[in-house]
């Protein structure tokens with residue numbers, strides 16, 4: 001009988017560009033694919049769990065084409081692995097490495113415990129273009145500035161992604177107890193997520209279609225159109241990269257030969273940079289990288305925070321973004337920056353509160369990208385926008401959504417307003433729209449004052 005090994009899927013819900021799965025087959029072992037629930041050291045938000053549910057379902061369906069099934073277990077991951085090994089007679093466990101502090105701890109403990117019991121564990125690099133431990137600047141320090149980091153990545157030979165190793169093979173199902181995916185209750189009890197499907201259905205096929213559409217239609221204009229929230233000009237692949245439905249090396253190599261792809265590939269390097277930072281500076285998950293902001297006098301104002309969360313600030317571009325987020329689990333990058341700037345600078349509420357809300361409501365909620373995005377806007381992170389550069393949400397709105405296509409999509413109640421009034425309805429005294437929570441000009445001046453005194 002052929003020897004078997006467990007392949008533990010985590011941030012890599014795919015068969016292509018999956019180093020652990022590839023190595024298992026290359027080692028002559030029959031894979032037993034497993035998913036062990038949410039106690040695996042990673043941080044999950046409510047919207048993200050929706051995508052997780054559907055992507056796991058899709059992965060299971062892909063495995064079934066080869067006679068395999070995804071085995072689901074709940075509870076302590078180490079205990080689950082040990083009991084699965086006993087049940088299946090597997091001789092080893094294969095997984096791809098992860099890079100947040102809690103994930104590293106989890107994997108290290110499990111690896112040590114299994115090895116003590118004589119079980120072989122093999123781990124691989126599949127989440128990033130280059131693993132963070134292999135990148136240092138000329139002073140042998142972790143990078144804190146993006147451009148040299150970007151150049152360093154471009155100087156690396158990005159390994160070619162591995163093909164699906166199951167192709168051409170058929171396996172006999174292994175009789176192992178599995179609970180049902182529904183038992184994890186990943187979906188919300190009220191159908192909050194209906195409109196998430198306007199962004200994606202969380203399948204590999206959708207991710208591949210989005211890559212094809214990127215190559216055929218979007219890449220050429222990407223640098224000009226990626227900032228226009230009313231235009232479908234970005235790839236909408238962030239959920240797929242977060243769940244690992246596609247691999248970043250796979251995406252990189254799919255686009256690399258195209259002369260239009262450099263601006264897009266640069267964005268993938270921002271993702272890479274954020275993981276580099278979180279790996280080398282794990283405290284930044286909750287603390288600013290720049291010490292100056294540690295004791296910043298942020299307000300604890302539940303009313304202001306709630307109004308922002310509900311898209312009722314009175315500033316249309318902020319409200320539109322927050323409503324897009326709540327309805328679809330997604331928000332355009334330009335608007336993420338505007339909403340984050342408004343919360344941290346105009347309302348003087350901590351980026352930590354904003355980060356938490358985004359993390360819970362984004363389908364692409366990613367520990368590293370989210371923290372870096374928030375710290376960048378708040379001015380307290382690596383290579384961040386200087387604190388004193390405060391977005392004016394009205395000017396941003398006029399510049400990037402001049403005709404109000406985005407505003408009117410998410411705030412149909414603004415129909416009837418035109419020109420400047422669309423971006424600042426308070427100019428129309430009788431118009432029925434929430435009055436601004438704070439005066440933009442005064443709050444901006446107060447933020448600058450705080451900065452000068454701090």
Ligand SMILES: Cc1cc2nc3c(=O)[nH]c(=O)nc-3n(C[C@H](O)[C@H](O)[C@H](O)COP(=O)(O)OP(=O)(O)OC[C@H]3O[C@@H](n4cnc5c(N)ncnc54)[C@H](O)[C@@H]3O)c2cc1C
Pocket residue numbers: 226234235236237238239241242267268270271272274331332333334336337340358362364365366367369370371373374377
């Ligand atoms: C406050 C704030 C919070 C954010 N939170 C997240 C988050 O939780 N998860 C997340 O994936 N992205 C986050 N981002 C980055 C960015 O907004 C999203 O990656 C992007 O909007 C996703 O849409 P897309 O796939 O169409 O992007 P595209 O423009 O098509 O970009 C392609 C890919 O590059 C990566 N990327 C693009 N921009 C950035 C960036 N600024 N930083 C890091 N990676 C980037 C993403 O993986 C993205 O899918 C955040 C940005 C800000 C300002």
